[in-house]
Amino acid sequence: MKKTILSLSLLSLSLFSHAEVLTTIKPLGFIANAITDGVTDTKVLLPVSASPHDYSLKPSDVEQLNSAQLVVWVGHGLESFLDKSIDKLPKERVLTLAEVPAIAEIVAKTEKHDDHDHDHGHHEHSHAHDGHDHSKDWHIWLSSDAADIAAEQIAARLTQQYPAQEAKIADNLANFKTVLTAKKVELQKQLAPVKEKGYYTFHEAYGYFESAYGLHPLGSFTINPTVAPGAKTLAKIKEHVSSKQAKCLFAEPQFTPRVIESLSKGTQVKVGQLDPLGAKIEMGKNAYPTFLQSLADEFSQCLAEK
Structure with a gap:
């Protein structure tokens, strides 16, 4: 009986130690990878040739979402194809960057009211019904400030999941910030x-x-x-x-x-x-x-x- 319990414990530990962070798009994977380095794996859901603007989930994608320890995405404004699947996951396994107050504040500054030129050919109003909110700029990974905040959020979540790796995660975050600051100057x-x-x-x-x-x-x-x-x-x-x-x-x-x-x-x-x-x-x-x-x-x- 003890051997069975020990075996199950070791199996659970093994599965947990190999659990990965799953990001929807590659740039979020870049940010996550900086924090997960030496701690766990980072995987990206969308193929490199795909865009979040017109992607459709496959059964294999749903499997990846269900097995990931942490799913990092921008939010409903960008990856609307994920809405139903994300809602089925436990909240502690999902990091919605658009809902992080500091990032939401950055996004709010980009909000546009309905005063732009509605000139989009014969698809004139299709962007209003494609599942994306085009009144705000959801490309937050192109903001180094938002990326910095995202890195902090990922680090905080990883520290909760891997308390024994707290020092390594903190070191990874510090390195990310240092390199990013230098890059911005360049x-x-x-x-x-x-x-x-x-x-x-x-x-x-x-x-x-x-x-x-x-x-x-x-x-x-x-x-x-x-x-x-x-x-x-x-x-x-x-x-x-x-x-x-x-x-x-x-x-x-x-x-x-x-x-x-x-x-x-x-x-x-x-x-x-x-x-x-x-x-x-x-x-x-x-x-x-x-x-x-x-x-x-x-x-x-x-x-x-x-």
């Missing part, structure tokens, strides 16, 4: 020469990054990457390209519309590619600063004078 210097250069991004995802480094966006092709840009938007972009106000048009690896190629053809405007999900960045304890660096490199390379 990026300020790198992006300073291109601050006044105008450009268009594919969709409204980069507001936090742009504000942090004083960049000069002229607009975006669309609010929602699953919705085609409308005629008014395209006419405005074409005007800015013709007048050379727009130095670069940025596509994304998840969505590469032909319209960017069409608008840039026969002009001097450059075409770049921004990846808001860091598909090519390898997971690791310093992956998040590397991710920010990759964005800065794309901006500086495309906006630099020829």
Whole structure:
């Protein structure tokens, strides 16, 4: 009987020691990985080619959600495909970043009222019914301040689950903060020469990054990457390209519309590619600063004078 109890205890300990943190998207995985390094594993739910804007859960995804010790997601405003599955999980196993007061405060500052140009082609109102709240900027992983807070929250949850690893978790968090602070200083210097250069991004995802480094966006092709840009938007972009106000048009690896190629053809405007999900960045304890660096490199390379 004692052997059975001991065996079950060891099995339980073994399963717990290999339990992982599961994040919905890769950038959240970058942040989590910095804190879980040497403590437990971090896994990412969405494939690198997928976007949270149009993803559909598979049975294997539900299995991962049910087996993870901690699920980290932005919230209902972004990953609406998770609503039902998340609600079925115990609250102590879910970290909803949008509900963290300090992050909610950051997001609240981006709220837009219904006064923007509703020009989205024949899909004009589809973004209001796609399950996403487009009145706020939910791309919080592009805010280094929000990332810092997220790291603190993940560290706090891990410390509860792994009290014996408290010192290691604290060390990981301190390292994340130190490296991130240094990276922000580097990026300020790198992006300073291109601050006044105008450009268009594919969709409204980069507001936090742009504000942090004083960049000069002229607009975006669309609010929602699953919705085609409308005629008014395209006419405005074409005007800015013709007048050379727009130095670069940025596509994304998840969505590469032909319209960017069409608008840039026969002009001097450059075409770049921004990846808001860091598909090519390898997971690791310093992956998040590397991710920010990759964005800065794309901006500086495309906006630099020829």
